[in-house]
Amino acid sequence: KEAETQQKLANVVILATGGTIAGAGASAANSATYQAAKLGVDKLIAGVPELADLANVRGEQVMQIASESITNEDLLKLGKRVAELADSNDVDGIVITHGTDTLEETAFFLNLVEKTDKPIVVVGSMRPGTAMSADGMLNLYNAVAVASDKQSRGKGVLVTMNDEIQSGRDVSKSVNIKTEAFKSAWGPMGMVVEGKSYWFRLPAKRHTVNSEFDIKQISSLPAVDIAYGYGNVTDTAYKALAQNGAKAIIHAGTGNGSVSSRVVPALQELRKNGVQIIRSSHVNQGGFVLRNAEQPDDKNDWVVAHDLNPQKARILAMVAMTKTQDSKELQRIFWEY
Numbered sequence: 001k002e003a004e005t006q007q008k009l010a011n012v013v014i015l016a017t018g019g020t021i022a023g024a025g026a027s028a029a030n031s032a033t034y035q036a037a038k039l040g041v042d043k044l045i046a047g048v049p050e051l052a053d054l055a056n057v058r059g060e061q062v063m064q065i066a067s068e069s070i071t072n073e074d075l076l077k078l079g080k081r082v083a084e085l086a087d088s089n090d091v092d093g094i095v096i097t098h099g100t101d102t103l104e105e106t107a108f109f110l111n112l113v114e115k116t117d118k119p120i121v122v123v124g125s126m127r128p129g130t131a132m133s134a135d136g137m138l139n140l141y142n143a144v145a146v147a148s149d150k151q152s153r154g155k156g157v158l159v160t161m162n163d164e165i166q167s168g169r170d171v172s173k174s175v176n177i178k179t180e181a182f183k184s185a186w187g188p189m190g191m192v193v194e195g196k197s198y199w200f201r202l203p204a205k206r207h208t209v210n211s212e213f214d215i216k217q218i219s220s221l222p223a224v225d226i227a228y229g230y231g232n233v234t235d236t237a238y239k240a241l242a243q244n245g246a247k248a249i250i251h252a253g254t255g256n257g258s259v260s261s262r263v264v265p266a267l268q269e270l271r272k273n274g275v276q277i278i279r280s281s282h283v284n285q286g287g288f289v290l291r292n293a294e295q296p297d298d299k300n301d302w303v304v305a306h307d308l309n310p311q312k313a314r315i316l317a318m319v320a321m322t323k324t325q326d327s328k329e330l331q332r333i334f335w336e337y
C-alpha cells in the first residue's frame with residue numbers, strides 16, 4: 001500500500017543553498033538577529049514531515065551560504081545541477097531553498113536558462129526556523145506542493161512566499177523584516193492554500209522552454225555591474241567599474257532611469273569604448289524605463305531595461321551577452337524577456 005502511494009506521488013528534489021530558511025537564532029524571540037545558512041537540507045526536510053504527503057522528496061546541499069554572497073560561479077553551478085535533474089526521468093519537480101536577498105536574481109536567471117517545462121520553485125523565508133511564527137515551514141510546504149503539481153508545468157520559474165505563487169521574473173524583495181516581503185509590480189500568478197494551487201495569471205514574457213538561452217551552453221558569465229543614481233552623484237563609480245573590466249554597466253537610475261548631467265559624458269565615452277550602458281530605475285514599486293524618454297538612447301546607443309529592476313537587468317544582460325555584443329540585439333532581448 002505504501003509503495004503504491006509512493007508511486008502516485010510526484011518526485012521532487014530540494015536543492016538547498018542556505019539563507020534564513022536554513023537559519024538559526026539564539027532564542028525564539030530572535031526573528032531578525034540570527035545566523036543564516038546553519039541547517040542542512042536533511043534537517044529542513046525532517047522539519048516538515050507533511051512534505052511526505054505531497055511528494056517523494058529528497059534533498060541535496062548545493063551550497064550553504066547567505067544569498068548576498070552568491071557569485072556568478074555559484075549561479076552556474078546551481079543552474080547546471082537544476083538542468084541535470086530536469087533531464088532525469090525520475091524527477092517531476094525541483095525546489096530550491098535560497099536566501100531572500102538575491103532570490104529574485106537566481107529565480108530570474110533560472111527562468112532564462114533552464115530548458116524544461118517541469119516546475120522549478122525557488123523559496124526562502126523571512127524568519128529562521130527557531131523564531132516564533134517562523135514562515136519557512138509553510139513556504140517550503142507550499143513550494144513542494146507547487147513543484148509536484150502538473151498544473152505548474154510550463155509557467156516559468158516560480159517563487160512561493162507568503163501563500164502566493166509569484167513569477168520568478170517579476171517578483172522582487174520589496175520589504176524586509178516582514179513576511180510579506182516578496183511582491184511584483186504585475187501581481188502574483190496565484191495562491192497556494194493547504195497544499196492546493198489556485199492560478200489566476202500566466203507570464204507574457206519568454207522563459208524556460210521558449211528562451212533562446214540554455215544553461216548547458218553557458219560556461220561563464222561576463223562582468224556586468226551596477227551603479228546608483230542620486231542627487232549630487234559623480235561619474236567615479238561608473239568609470240571605476242569599467243576600468244575594472246565591466247562589459248556592461250546597469251545604471252540604477254532615478255525615476256524613469258534618468259541620468260545626471262554630471263554623469264552623461266562619462267557614459268557616452270564608455271559606450272564609445274565598447275561598454276554597454278543599460279538604463280534601469282531604482283524606484284521601489286516598479287520602474288518603467290522607455291527608450292528615448294529622459295535620455296536620447298538612439299543617439300547614445302544605450303539600452304533600456306524597461307520594467308526590470310537593476311539587479312534583474314544585470315542578470316539578463318549577463319545571459320544575453322553570452323550570445324551577443326550588439327546593442328540592438330540586447331535591446332530586443334530586453335523587450336522580449
Ligand SMILES: NC(=O)CC[C@H](N)C(=O)O
Pocket residue numbers: 018019020021036065066067068098099100101102124125126127
Ligand atoms: N531572509 C533571508 O533569507 C535573508 C538572509 C540572508 N541575508 C540571505 O539572503 O541569505
